[in-house]
Amino acid sequence: MAKSTFLQLCQTTRRECGITSTGPAAVISQTGVLEKVVNWVADADVEIQSRWFDWDFLHVSTWDHETIVGEPTIAAPTDIGVWDRESFYLDYSTANHKHLPVIDYKVWRRDLRQGVQTNQKPGHIIVLQDRSLRFECPPDDVYTLTGDYWKRPAKMTANTSTSPIPEEYERIIVARAKIAYAESQGAPEVLMSAQIEFDDLLDKLESKYLPNQRGRRQSDPGLMVVRPE
DSSP: OOOOOHHHHHHHHHHHTTOSSOOOSOSSSOOHHHHHHHHHHHHHHHHHHHTOTTOGGGEEEEEEEEOBTTBOEEOOOTTEEEEOTTOOEESTTSTTOEEOOEEOHHHHHHHTSSSOOOOOOOOOEEEOTTSOEEESSOOSSOOEEEEEEEEOOOOOOSTTOOOSSOGGGTHHHHHHHHHHHHHHHTOHHHHHHHHHHHHHHHHHHHHHHSTTOGGGGOSOGGGOOOOOO
C-alpha cells in the first residue's frame, strides 16, 4: 500500500462525514463545505505532528556540515524543529571522532563569548536561540560536524502531499478532521465515533513512535525494551 495523499485524505473525510457532494477534485480553489474539509484535514495533520516535538517519524539523523577554518557559526537546517543535543560529533566516522557536549546558551554568553578566540579543534557546541549552532572556539581545520534533529511540523498543501505520520496510522488524520467537522456542524453521532477512533489511534501512535513508550501496549512486558534518552 502507498501512503494516502492529501487529496485522498480529504475525499475520505468528506465521504465519511456524509457530506452530500462529490470530491473534492483538488485541494485548492474550493469553496463552502469542501474548503472546510480541506482545512480540517490539513489542520488535523499539523495538530497531531505538533503534539510532541520528538516523534520518531520527525527525526532526522543524516545532517552534516563541513566546517570552515576560523568560522565558529553554522546555520541550522531549514526544516529544523529541535536539535538532539546528545548527537553532535566531529568526524564521527573516523578514528579521531569527538563528541561535542552542548554548553547552555546563557552560560556561554556570560562566561565564554567575550574576548579574542583562538582557532583550535572545537570541544563543545552551543545551540543559539534561533537554532543555529556555534562552536565555543573557531575551528582550526576542516571537520565534518554531524547531528540529529527533529523536523518541525509541515503542512500539506498540494494534491500529492503526504503526511510524515506513518501509513499504518494515517487514519488518525481523518478521525481528527471528522471531529472538527462534527463540532462545526453539530453532528453528535459523527463526533462520538470519530473521538473513539482518534483516542485509540493516538494511544497506539504514541506507544510506537515516542521514546520510552513502546511497552505501553505490549501484552508481554518482558519484551519491553526502553531506549536510553
